[in-house]
Amino acid sequence: MLVQDVRNSVIDVADLNQLKWDLNRLQPVDVGEYITQLPSKQRAIAFRLLNKHQATDVFEYLPPEVQEELINSLHDVQVVQIVENMSPDDRAELFDELPAKVVRRLLQQLSPEQRQVTATILGYPEGTAGRVMTTEYVRLREGLTVGEALSKIRRQDEDKETIYYAYVTDDNRKLVSVVSLRQFLFTFPDVLIRDIAGDRVVKVKTETPQEEVARVMKRYDLIALPVVDREDRLVGIITIDDVVDIIEEEATEDIQKLAGVSGGDEATLSSPLVTLKKRLPWLFGVMLLYIGASSAIAPFQSTISMVPVLAVIMPLFSNTGGTVGIQALTVTIRGLGVGEVTPKDTLKLLRKELTAGLGTALALGLTMICLSLIWAPPEERWVSLIAGTVMAINTLVAVTLGTLLPMVLKRLKLDPALVSGPLVTTMLDAIGFVIFLTLISTALRLFHLK
Template sequence: MTHSQLPDELPTGLQDALERHDLTSAQRWLDEQPPHLVADELARMDTVDAVVAFRLLSKDKAITVFEELEPVDQQGILMGLRDSAFGEVVSGLEPDDRVRMLREAPAKVVQRVLAGLGPRERGVTAALLGYPEGSVGRYMTPETVPLNQQLTVEQALQRVRARGEGAETVYTLPVVDSGRRLTGVVELKELVLSPPERTVADLVVTQAPRAQATDPAESAARLMRETNVLDLPVVDSEDRLVGLLTIDDAVEVIEAADTEDVARQSGSSPWTGHYMAASVWQLARYRIVWLLLLLLAATLTVGVTQFFEGTLEQVTQLAMFIPLLIGTGGNAGAQAATSAVRALAVGEVRTSDLFAVIWRECRVGLVLGVLLALLGLVLGVFFVGADIAVVVGLTLIVICSWAATVGGTMPLLAKRLGIDPAVVSAPMVTTLVDATGLIIYFLMAHLVLNLH
């Protein structure tokens, strides 16, 4: 679910009712609220209270609410249910939703879930879990209504009515040949609006986008966004239909990928679960590793300052502008890195564009540096005089050009090396630019002021 679309203030009362052991009031609250608000409230609670509240839901609403929860919250609730209720929940889930829950579940949860399924559901779930982690096969629904292109529109609609109830979606209907190889798709709207005697072959779109089951799920989801389709056919290596990636699952894939990128760009480890349900120690644990690494990397700046200690002793006024320069360089590098990570994620930039990006970002940084240098000259003349003002102005030009170039190219280099581009984005770029920016500053001071 998209928590950003929740209202600023949720109706209160559920937690209070549970604390008073007033199950009647709690059930009334649960009945009155829509599933997505109930799911958000359950995610905020500890596991015991969440299980108690979940068991008060009606069977149909319980399934809907469960599907809205994040996998970590689903697993916590499942482990608190009795076998009968446990079986009702896991068997009521769509296969792709069931696999979503099990992707990072402990082995004992996976075993209990599979044991609670019938032979058919167990086989479908095991088949989806057999695809590589992060592949579109893990996210697709295998429950589709394939059509043969020789069918008439009337026959096709009869097939949809007969098998549509067991399918997750019927808006996009894959068209296959006798060997179940995908030949195209037809939209339900086209069938409904076409004369009964026309054939599916007359309506099929043969150039529709598709993905292989082993393709990265994020790539498939972004393909859906680029091509504006509601469902994406998924095929195996021999082009046989194996399922559909639906728009709701594609949105979740993109949201998860963007959330991970934001976390890494801010210097934190990505994590799942509700922010309000996490303890202080959990939040600290996800952040401390990166802070320690960045702290160690920042010792480069200290080392550079010590190396040029003699320069600072000769012209102490240079120290006044160190925070301004390294802050500006770090910000320029972070801006370029964020733009590059975003462009890579949406497919606007490829690793083959490395040299084009270097040339572009170098010029962008030069323009920014010149504009900022004009302000730097004014400030420098006002505070310390013309000589140091020139040093500051020239340094701003070089630092901004260098920072933008580094920030724009490091994510592409990381991508080429198989590293997540977000990992080497803003925090790492900022730390690197801080250290190198000081070197540029002191070398510029030696050059302009003729220091020894």
């Protein structure tokens, strides 16, 4: 594995010549990792060993805090050169993280062309296609021949983010078609571009949310996707490497939100303060929900003290019911997240969940009856029948809530992951306990069992 190679080959900081050779030969991401783990003071030294091209590539892979540190410790000329050569999308990301003062200074020193490009990208809202696109792409006029197109591409900067596709526009910059570079290889130079370009252009708008961008690229197996403005004019492209990151981010968000981490974007090694800020809201949420629930349970305190086996049964009840709910909730939210289901499938999904739920209810209800029979002292054994019945009911309520809540949110165009696991389990606890305790106290009253 290359990752290993790096770590071993650049340990010796004393031998600068060898280090220079290694750093310029290795993959930018590996060099970035190496520089990041160096002590703060040595980072600029190592970075200065990179040649111009490698310096820009490596810089794009550094974490924001190291980028900022280098911007402050390198010469202005070098900084501007790097920032000028960065891909527009990576530059926009950098500017997002830097202090406003530094951004203003850097913007002034950029070429007018790059300054405008950066301002445009930063003008789109976060999380949209406009914000993650790059403006480095190959654009061709419809009327060109393959030969003319090739020499145009050769004249352009070799650094275009992707030249595997070229985008064909009309006189008003409107996107007409896409041509794959591989088609050039199989075509004679005097063929017109318009004759080999396909008419099936998949594109997104600048305001398309990034999740939708990811879904479109995944669906059509694309490695680059053109972005157009409201007038259908080509303004940028999104490349697959950014989409891979988006897919991973979105999954992390879903998974963390389900666990009750607000925002769903806690870095594993974030500062403890960030962790507190992300996790406390749902913890207090659970407590608050429970206060509501407890006011429903409180009146039953005497029931519980009359039938002590309840104290053993109720937590089992709560754990199992909660798990059933979270299973259904998770499968639904993830299904919505990857586009396996849409709100249109609500009934179909509910039918499946309830069918499986009936089986689960039967299995859990019977087990509950057996367990309570074993646990309860002889005079409390009648409880087991009620426990089993309520366990079964609670299971059906659990799958229904777990399926419907996210579907309804999605239909209302809200984030389905707003329903987190803790919300569902607490709701289920409250519903289950109230049904259970009501039945028990009714039985106590009706049959004078105690």
